[in-house]
Amino acid sequence: MRIFRFCLLALVLAFAATSWAQDDSVAVDRSQYASREVYPDPTAGPCEGEGHQLVQINGNLYRHVLRPLTGPSGLVLITSEGALVVDSEGTCAAQSVLDEIKRRFNVPVKYLILTHAHFDHIAGSQVFQNAGAIVIAHKNALEPIIGNKYPGAVPDRVFTRQMNITLGGETVELHRVAPSHSNSMIQVYFPKYKAMNCPDVCRGDTLPFQDLHDMYYDGWIETVEWILKQDVEFIDTGHDTANLPQQKVHLDYMISLHDQILALIRQGRTWEEMIRNVHFSDHVKKFRNFESNWTMNMLGMYRWVDEHHRALY
Numbered sequence: 513m514r515i516f517r518f519c520l521l522a523l524v525l526a527f528a529a530t531s532w533a534q535d536d537s538v539a540v541d542r543s544q545y546a547s548r549e550v551y552p553d554p555t556a557g558p559c560e561g562e563g564h565q566l567v568q569i570n571g572n573l574y575r576h577v578l579r580p581l582t583g584p585s586g587l588v589l590i591t592s593e594g595a596l597v598v599d600s601e602g603t604c605a606a607q608s609v610l611d612e613i614k615r616r617f618n619v620p621v622k623y624l625i626l627t628h629a630h631f632d633h634i635a636g637s638q639v640f641q642n643a644g645a646i647v648i649a650h651k652n653a654l655e656p657i658i659g660n661k662y663p664g665a666v667p668d669r670v671f672t673r674q675m676n677i678t679l680g681g682e683t684v685e686l687h688r689v690a691p692s693h694s695n696s697m698i699q700v701y702f703p704k705y706k707a708m709n710c711p712d713v714c715r716g717d718t719l720p721f722q723d724l725h726d727m728y729y730d731g732w733i734e735t736v737e738w739i740l741k742q743d744v745e746f747i748d749t750g751h752d753t754a755n756l757p758q759q760k761v762h763l764d765y766m767i768s769l770h771d772q773i774l775a776l777i778r779q780g781r782t783w784e785e786m787i788r789n790v791h792f793s794d795h796v797k798k799f800r801n802f803e804s805n806w807t808m809n810m811l812g813m814y815r816w817v818d819e820h821h822r823a824l825y
C-alpha cells in the first residue's frame with residue numbers, strides 16, 4: 513500500500529512538473545512603460561455596423577463578432593469564475609463585449625489574450641485591462657506595441673512557447689508554433705470544444721491579406737502544418753469561421769505560390785513576368801477575395817522569395 517501511495521505521489525509530481533515546464537510565461541514590469549507616448553486611438557469613435565455581439569458556438573464557448581458583417585472576431589469563454597476573451601478588435605468593440613458579458617452572465621473578464629501585435633486585432637485592449645482583466649501576449653508582441661505607440665494595453669504577462677490557463681474548471685492552451693503572419697503570432701486552443709482561435713494565418717475560403725506584410729514564410733507553413741495535426745473542428749480566423757479542409761487548401765496555395773515564384777526567379781524572370789506565368793487552381797479562383805488579392809499576394813511572395821535565395825555566381 514505504501515509503495516502504491518509512493519508511486520501515485522511520484523506520478524502526480526511528475527505530471528505537475530510537466531505542466532509547469534510547459535508554461536513559460538513571465539510577468540511584465542508595466543511600471544517602466546507608465547509614461548509611454550501613444551498615438552490617438554482611431555477605434556474610439558462610434559461602432560461600425562451593429563457593433564460587436566456574442567454568438568454561441570457550443571456550451572460556454574462564444575464568438576464576439578462584428579454584426580452584420582463577417583468580422584473581425586475572436587472567441588470568448590464564459591465560466592462561473594469569469595470570462596476569457598481573445599482579441600479586443602477596437603475600443604468600441606471591446607466596450608460592447610465587456611458590457612454584454614456583464615449584462616448576460618454577470619461575470620468579470622479575467623483574461624484578454626492578444627493573438628498578435630497587429631492593431632486591428634488588439635486595439636481596445638485597455639478597455640478590458642482597465643476593467644481588471646490580465647492581458648496576455650507572446651513576448652515578441654511587446655516591442656511593436658511600445659515601438660508603434662499603439663494606444664492600448666501593455667500586456668501584464670508574456671510567454672515564449674506555451675502558456676496554460678485554467679478558469680472555472682475549463683482549460684485554455686496558448687501555443688507559439690513559429691513566426692508566421694507575424695513574429696508575435698500565437699494560437700489559442702480550447703480542447704474541450706475542439707476549437708482554435710487562429711487569426712490571419714488560418715483562412716476560410718479567402719486569400720491572405722494584401723501583400724502578406726509581416727509574413728515569415730517558413731513559419732507560416734510550419735504553423736498551418738501544425739494546425740492540421742490538431743484535434744480541431746472549429747476555427748475562428750479573426751474574420752471568418754473555418755475548418756481543417758480549408759487550411760489544407762490554403763497550405764497548398766501558399767506552397768504553390770512560393771514554389772512557382774522561386775522557379776520563375778531561378779529562370780531569370782523579372783517581377784513583370786510573374787503576372788502571366790503564375791497559375792492558380794480553379795478552387796482558389798473562386799475565393800470571394802481572389803480578384804482583389806491575387807496580385808498583392810503575388811507581390812508579397814515575390815519579395816519574400818527574392819530576399820531569401822541566392823543564385824549561382
Ligand SMILES: [Zn+2]
Pocket residue numbers: 628630633693694712
Ligand atoms: Zn494580422
